[in-house]
Amino acid sequence: MLDAKIPNGPIKSKWEQHRFNCKRVNPANRRKYDILVVGTGLAGASAAASLAEMGYKVKSFCIQDSARRAHSIAAQGGINAAKNYPNDGDSVWNLFYDTVKGGDYRSRESNVYRLSEVSNNIIDQCVAQGVPFAREYGGMLDNRSFGGAQVSRTFYAKGQTGQQLLIGAYQALSRQIGKGNVEMFHRREMLDLVTVDGVARGITTRNLVNGEIESHSGHAVLLCTGGYGNVFYLSTNAMNSNATAAYRCTKKGAYFANPCYTQIHPTCIPVSGEYQSKLTLMSESLRNDGRIWVPKNKGDNRPPLEIPEEERDYYLERIYPSFGNLVPRDVASRQAKFRVDEGRGVGKTGIAVYLDFSDAIARLGKKAVSAKYSNLFEMYEKITGEDPYTVPMKIYPAVHYTMGGLWVDYNLQSTVPGLHVLGEANFSDHGANRLGASALMQGLADGYFVIPYTLGNYIGSSDLPEISTDHEAFKLSRKEVEESLSKLLNIKGEKLVDEYHRDLGAIMWERVGMSRNEEGLKKAITEISALREDFWKNVKISGEGTHLNAELEKAARVADFLELGELMARDALERKESCGGHFREEHQSQDNEAKRDDENFCHVAAWEYTGSKNNPSWSRHTEKLDFESVKLVTRSYK
Amino acid sequence: MSENSKNMTIHLKLWKQDGPKSKGAFVSHTVKDVSPDMSFLELIDVVNSEFIKKDKRPVEFDHDCREGICGTCSMVINGEAHGPQKATTTCQLHMRSFCDGDTITVEPFRAKTFRVVRDLVVDRSSFDRIIQKGGFVSVNTGNAQDANNIPISKPDSDRSFSAAACIGCGACVAACKNASASLFVAAKITHLSLLPQGQLEHRQRALNMVDQMDKEGFGACTNTGACSLACPKEISLDSIALMNREYLKSSVKER
Numbered sequence: 001m002l003d004a005k006i007p008n009g010p011i012k013s014k015w016e017q018h019r020f021n022c023k024r025v026n027p028a029n030r031r032k033y034d035i036l037v038v039g040t041g042l043a044g045a046s047a048a049a050s051l052a053e054m055g056y057k058v059k060s061f062c063i064q065d066s067a068r069r070a071h072s073i074a075a076q077g078g079i080n081a082a083k084n085y086p087n088d089g090d091s092v093w094n095l096f097y098d099t100v101k102g103g104d105y106r107s108r109e110s111n112v113y114r115l116s117e118v119s120n121n122i123i124d125q126c127v128a129q130g131v132p133f134a135r136e137y138g139g140m141l142d143n144r145s146f147g148g149a150q151v152s153r154t155f156y157a158k159g160q161t162g163q164q165l166l167i168g169a170y171q172a173l174s175r176q177i178g179k180g181n182v183e184m185f186h187r188r189e190m191l192d193l194v195t196v197d198g199v200a201r202g203i204t205t206r207n208l209v210n211g212e213i214e215s216h217s218g219h220a221v222l223l224c225t226g227g228y229g230n231v232f233y234l235s236t237n238a239m240n241s242n243a244t245a246a247y248r249c250t251k252k253g254a255y256f257a258n259p260c261y262t263q264i265h266p267t268c269i270p271v272s273g274e275y276q277s278k279l280t281l282m283s284e285s286l287r288n289d290g291r292i293w294v295p296k297n298k299g300d301n302r303p304p305l306e307i308p309e310e311e312r313d314y315y316l317e318r319i320y321p322s323f324g325n326l327v328p329r330d331v332a333s334r335q336a337k338f339r340v341d342e343g344r345g346v347g348k349t350g351i352a353v354y355l356d357f358s359d360a361i362a363r364l365g366k367k368a369v370s371a372k373y374s375n376l377f378e379m380y381e382k383i384t385g386e387d388p389y390t391v392p393m394k395i396y397p398a399v400h401y402t403m404g405g406l407w408v409d410y411n412l413q414s415t416v417p418g419l420h421v422l423g424e425a426n427f428s429d430h431g432a433n434r435l436g437a438s439a440l441m442q443g444l445a446d447g448y449f450v451i452p453y454t455l456g457n458y459i460g461s462s463d464l465p466e467i468s469t470d471h472e473a474f475k476l477s478r479k480e481v482e483e484s485l486s487k488l489l490n491i492k493g494e495k496l497v498d499e500y501h502r503d504l505g506a507i508m509w510e511r512v513g514m515s516r517n518e519e520g521l522k523k524a525i526t527e528i529s530a531l532r533e534d535f536w537k538n539v540k541i542s543g544e545g546t547h548l549n550a551e552l553e554k555a556a557r558v559a560d561f562l563e564l565g566e567l568m569a570r571d572a573l574e575r576k577e578s579c580g581g582h583f584r585e586e587h588q589s590q591d592n593e594a595k596r597d598d599e600n601f602c603h604v605a606a607w608e609y610t611g612s613k614n615n616p617s618w619s620r621h622t623e624k625l626d627f628e629s630v631k632l633v634t635r636s637y638k
Numbered sequence: 639m640s641e642n643s644k645n646m647t648i649h650l651k652l653w654k655q656d657g658p659k660s661k662g663a664f665v666s667h668t669v670k671d672v673s674p675d676m677s678f679l680e681l682i683d684v685v686n687s688e689f690i691k692k693d694k695r696p697v698e699f700d701h702d703c704r705e706g707i708c709g710t711c712s713m714v715i716n717g718e719a720h721g722p723q724k725a726t727t728t729c730q731l732h733m734r735s736f737c738d739g740d741t742i743t744v745e746p747f748r749a750k751t752f753r754v755v756r757d758l759v760v761d762r763s764s765f766d767r768i769i770q771k772g773g774f775v776s777v778n779t780g781n782a783q784d785a786n787n788i789p790i791s792k793p794d795s796d797r798s799f800s801a802a803a804c805i806g807c808g809a810c811v812a813a814c815k816n817a818s819a820s821l822f823v824a825a826k827i828t829h830l831s832l833l834p835q836g837q838l839e840h841r842q843r844a845l846n847m848v849d850q851m852d853k854e855g856f857g858a859c860t861n862t863g864a865c866s867l868a869c870p871k872e873i874s875l876d877s878i879a880l881m882n883r884e885y886l887k888s889s890v891k892e893r
Contacts, residue, residue, distance in 0.1 A: 050779040065700065065759075066766050068806055069708040085786060124782035130775045130835045132799035139789030157799060163707055164802060171774035178770035186763065209755055238702040272675045277683055278704050379706065382723075382730045385675070448779045496687055542690045547657070548698050548756040551690065 002255070002606055002623040005409040006110045011629045015114045018410070022453050023460025030055035033459055036203055036218035038190045038245055040067035042162075042440060043423025044224030045169035046447025052176035054452060059216055060173065061185045061205060063240055068170040071226055071238040072443060075162025076283035076376065077146065078154035079126075079440040081119040086143050090151040092116045099438060100630045102148040102328050103403070103431020104580035104596065106258070108604075109629055110410060111428045118449040119441050123155055125448055129168040133157050144372075145288055146436035148328040148637075154437040159283050159376040165440055169447070188214070189553065190245040192477045193221065193252045193419060200252075200418035201467050204477045206485075208553060211546040213478050215469035220418045220455060223249065224447070227402035227424040229262065231561045231568065232513075233505025235399035236268060236281040242557040246406055246425050247564050254414040255606035255621060257407035257427035259564065260572035263434055263581050264514050265400030266292075266332035269383055270352040279398040280383055282355070283376055284436040287325045289360035289369065290393070292316050292332070294353050298343040304354055304392045315339060319591075323637040330433040330581040330594075331637060333397035337514050338592065340396070347394045356392035397514060401439060403430040403581065404571075407606040407623070411454035412446060415606075417462070420455065422446035427604070432580025485545050488555050493538030497555045500535050504528065504558070504565055512569050517585040521573040525566055532562040536614065563616045567607060574620060577601045598632050643674040646738040650685060652697050653745045658753045658761075664743070665697075674734035678721065679704060679711065681733060682744075699758040706730040706870060709805030712812070713758055714745040719809035719868040727807065727870040747812035751819070751855050762808050764854040765822060771850040772843035773826040775836030794832050801828035803871045813868035816857030821865035823851050824881035825873045831884055841888035848885050 007018040025033070033056050037048040040062040048060040062070060084090040096116040100107060127133065127141075133155050134142040143152040157164040176182040187208040194202035194215070202217040228243035229235040250256050267282045293312045300307060315335055317324045325332075336353050339345060346352050361369050366389060370377070377388050384394070405427040412420045412428075423443040430438065467473075511524035535558070543549045578587040578594035579601070587595045604623040611617040648669050655662030667685055676684075679701050686696035702710040711728040715721035721731045736742065744758065752760040790798075802825070810821035827847060831840045859878060866875045 046779070053778040064702065064708075064710065065762060066709075066806065068766075069702060069710050071703065071708070073708050074703045074705050083785070121780075121782070123785045125777075125779060127785040127788060128775065128777045128782035128835055130798075130830050130833050132795055132802050132829070132833070133785075135790060135792050135795045137792045139791050139795075140786050157802075160707065160803060163805075164799075167802060171769060172777075172779070174766065174769045175774045175776065177766075184766075186766075238708065239704060240702050273673050275673065275676050275680045275684060277677070277680050280705050378725075379730070382706075382726060382732065383677075385732070385734055452779070496690055498683070498687065540690060542693070542695050548759060550698055551686075551696060 002407065002621055003409070004108060004623055005411060006108070007410065011110060011113050014110055015117055019453050022457035025456045025460050027055050031057055033057060034059060034218040035220050035222060035455070036216055037061070037222045037224060038203065039070065039224035039226065040170070040173065041070035041072035041224060041226055041423060042166055042169055042443030043447045044070065044222070045166065045173045046444050047222055047224060047422055047451050048182055049169060049172035049176050050448050050452050051455065052181035058176070058182040059185065059218065060182050061188045061190060063187065063189045063208065065186055067173055067184065067186070068167065070166060071241050072166045072440070073163045074238065075440055076159040076281060077285040078144065078156035078161045078437040079122065079165060080146065080153050080435070080437040081123045081155060081441065082116055082153060083120055083123060085141060086152045088151045090153050094151065095119060095153065097630055098149050099429070099435055100431070101635055102435035103433055104594065104635050105431065105598070105602070105627065105632050106579050106625065107431030108428050108625060109627060113629070114450065115429050115442055115445050118445045121449055122441060122444045126165055126168050129172060131157065131164045131168045144285055145326060147284055147287065147326045147332070148435040154285070156285065159285065159373060162440060165444065169444070190225070191248065191481045191556070193249045193416070194473050194477045195252050195416060196467055196471060196473045198253065198417065200416050202469065202474060204474070204481050206481070209548055211549070213481055215474040215478060217467050217469050217474065219459060219464045220420060222420045222422060222451065223406065223425050224422045225425050227405065228564055229399045229402050231504065231565045232399040232508045233501045234271065234276060234279050234509070236265060236279050239278060242560070243564050244557050244560045247560045249406060249414065249416065249419060250609040253416045254419055255407040255608050256404070256567060257604050257606040258404035258571065259568040259607065260512070260575060260582050261403035261432050261580065262399060262568070263329055263401040263403060264333045264397045265329055266336055266397050267355060267395045268398035268400070269380065270347065270349065270394055270396040280379065281398070281400060282380060282393065282395055284329065286355060286373060286376060289372070290325065290355040290357050291359060292325055292353055292355055294339045294344040294346060304346070304356070313344070320637045327637045328433055328435060333514055334583060336397055352394040352396045354392040355395045357388060358392070361389065401434055403427065403432060403434055407604065411457060412451060413454070413458060418458065420451060422451060432582055485552065485556065488539065488559065489541055489545055489552065491537065491539050491541070493540050495538050496540055497551055497558050500531065500539060501554070501558045501561065503531055504562060507531070508565055508568070512565070512572055515583050515585055516572050518573065521569050524569040525573070528562060528566045528569065535559065535562055566616065567618055570618065571605055571607065575601055575605065602632070643734065644738070646672045646674065646733065646736070648672050648681065648733070648736065649741040651741065651743045652685070654697055654757050655754050657756060662754065672733050674732065676733045677704065677729060678715070678731040678733065679729050697758060698756045701729055704729040707805060709807035712747045712760055712808060714747060714812055716743055719747060719812040720870055725870055725872050747808050749811045749817035751817060752808060752811060765806050765808065765819070767854065768819070768823060768847055768850045769826065772846035773830070775830060776839055788834055790833060798829050798832040801825045801873060801877055804873055805871055807870065809868045809870060810865035811856065813864045814857065815862065815864065816860060818859045818865070819851050819856040820859035820878050820881065821869060821873055823847050824877040827881045827884055828877040831880065840884065841892050844881065844884035844888045845892060848881070
């Protein structure tokens with residue numbers, strides 16, 4: 001049983017008491033500590049900037065050509081906080097409660113409470129940095145609503161909230177780079193974690209421009225490398241989003257928690273053809289004003305505007321009258337899938353539902369709707385060639401976020417001492433389903449307001465002798481990384497990396513997607529392992545390792561996806577209940593809602609890597625989840 | 639997903655260059671059966687698959703979010719940064735903007751300050767260095783007052799947002815005959831100087847950022863407006879006027 005090191009005491013004072021109890025590092029001593037921060041999204045950039053401000057020596061790494069391009073930039077809708085500016089009854093407790101409930105009671109209470117507690121500081125911090133959130137004419141901040149909440153607590157900057165928050169964090173990071181407190185490494189990919197006596201002491205990176213394998217030594221490693229949604233090939237993640245850094249840490253002793261918890265977002269632009277390289281999200285904020293529907297009758301192929309009101313089924317409003325179109329993502333996605341499976345899907349492929357703004361345009365006027373969503377509407381039109389002001393959008397669920405990730409304790413430390421994991425890369429706060437506008441909140445909470453305290457506690461209470469990159473552990477790691485890359489290059493097979501990735505994605509979507517069952521999961525495990533075996537015999541990668549080589553980068557990432565995909569299926573198979581985004585067909589209520597099994601599965605599943613180098617296997621550990629403040633009940637949005 | 643659309647044949651001339659010091663050249667390639675719903679970068683994906691299958695080396699290009707927001711993609715298409723469609727990044731350009739039988743020329747963003755790394759990939763780190771000189775509000779984590787204690791008028795906030803929407807792609811530099819970075823720098827100065835936060839440092843900010851821009855070797859602005867036309871986020875030329883005012887006033891008061 002894993003120990004999450006949750007502080008004692010009532011939930012409302014745990015964090016405050018813990019901060020007081022945390023060891024601190026004298027300001028004059030902080031400059032003696034090198035902190036390696038991998039990733040420059042919201043979690044990574046905010047952590048690197050905050051730690052550098054405090055006086056630590058920070059090295060920051062990103063795979064992009066600039067820290068500003070990390071995938072947090074693409075988050076659209078908003079960021080939650082318990083400010084209660086709209087006076088609609090919100091509070092820290094309310095945000096905490098909604099998040100625990102939204103996660104279907106599979107998150108860690110203490111972490112979620114802390115997240116809600118610091119949510120307000122985040123908004124203050126971002127405004128102080130100059131983040132141009134939406135405002136009302138009186139000059140005050142505006143809010144809107146997101147799924148799973150009955151209050152308006154989401155702060156936003158049009159449909160570009162992630163961009164604006166990331167630019168804020170990037171600017172704070174840039175300021176520290178300019179001052180010489182952060183050394184920035186662009187176009188570097190972390191390919192291994194270096195441990196000395198079981199403690200994280202550095203990383204091995206590849207310079208993506210010239211292929212050099214480099215070592216970086218530090219006193220702690222912060223992994224802020226995002227989620228693993230691209231296991232599915234098609235997702236709303238960026239093309240270069242990958243799980244390699246995180247997954248490779250599992251081979252150095254970090255446990256991977258709840259890998260089967262993936263979020264399928266209900267409102268994305270549907271797949272249009274074979275060549276499709278990624279999917280595009282249409283922000284959840286659209287569900288504030290858009291109404292989701294399908295024709296009442298199967299096979300009704302009339303254009304949407306010709307289908308009269310009484311022949312439309314606004315199914316979310318019908319099934320969930322209290323939350324309507326603003327049910328949480330897992331619920332909305334599943335219901336869309338049910339409609340399509342019933343044969344009531346729309347569009348050329350029949351794999352889509354309508355998201356209709358005609359009522360909102362009639363009620364508020366086109367101008368008001370455009371002020372809120374113009375960039376999303378334009379994006380939709382660019383991709384589909386259709387104008388959503390006049391024709392309802394066609395949308396369908398797509399993989400968007402992963403709640404699972406490396407297991408961390410209350411201090412955000414993994415099972416490897418010194419390896420801390422922040423943001424989407426960890427698992428702790430969203431349980432089995434993340435509520436909209438909570439990912440930005442968590443990334444920034446971890447980076448700005450949690451790690452500055454808990455990292456000090458780690459450093460202040462550990463003996464960390466200087467270790468140079470000449471140490472055997474670094475040499476060995478470099479050698480292993482070089483060998484595995486040259487092994488990939490020397491296969492010289494017939495099948496392209498993308499073809500393997502697409503095949504893996506098809507298996508994952510079909511069997512480990514929105515709806516799962518025992519038979520399918522078992523098949524997935526066999527199929528993935530066969531695909532992986534074939535990959536290592538027959539993959540074709542062009543070029544060499546000594547220059548910019550996107551194919552080689554992709555191949556190494558797909559090799560890791562081919563293992564992680566199997567782990568996701570195994571986790572899904574073992575979790576014999578339905579909760580949040582994890583829907584096991586064998587475990588559903590009469591009206592097709594997820595049926596939890598609190599008796600047997602009220603725990604985190606954390607997987608330890610026990611395999612050899614190319615023959616993965618895992619063993620399952622658990623962390624019991626105690627619900628002291630929120631009562632375990634069946635989640636209902638009806 | 640335009641419902642009745644015919645697939646096309648497209649002829650491409652793609653820039654290939656092994657490294658910053660190598661000589662580059664165009665290679666020609668024809669792609670058949672191109673769906674009009676395909677994005678431009680998906681077309682390049684298809685080209686690369688065909689190249690690899692024929693044991694030719696693929697063309698390297700920068701891309702990431704493919705949603706028009708990360709600013710990574712950087713192609714000059716038929717002589718225009720990000721191609722023919724207004725207010726659109728390369729990744730959001732779709733093949734329905736082209737016709738069957740078209741020949742399309744693809745080059746990297748060209749500027750002295752944007753060294754070619756390989757093929758269509760360029761080095762835009764100069765932009766980062768400009769931001770490091772002053773493109774921020776100097777506030778440490780933990781110092782903030784309640785967010786609503788800083789009221790900001792909606793028009794100011796909206797204008798600030800419009801400038802802050804810059805994605806740092808560099809199309810402005812690629813489109814400018816002088817390879818000036820004025821629009822990029824002006825967008826940041828405009829974003830921050832319209833807000834009450836960071837007012838105390840606005841003069842120093844303008845001086846430091848403009849100085850760094852010059853030091854990086856970007857050309858001068860001659861007000862042709864090509865930058866704003868190429869900008870996928872339609873950053874207004876007014877921001878350059880604002881920057882020039884800030885710089886001038888600051889030069890008098892601070893130097």
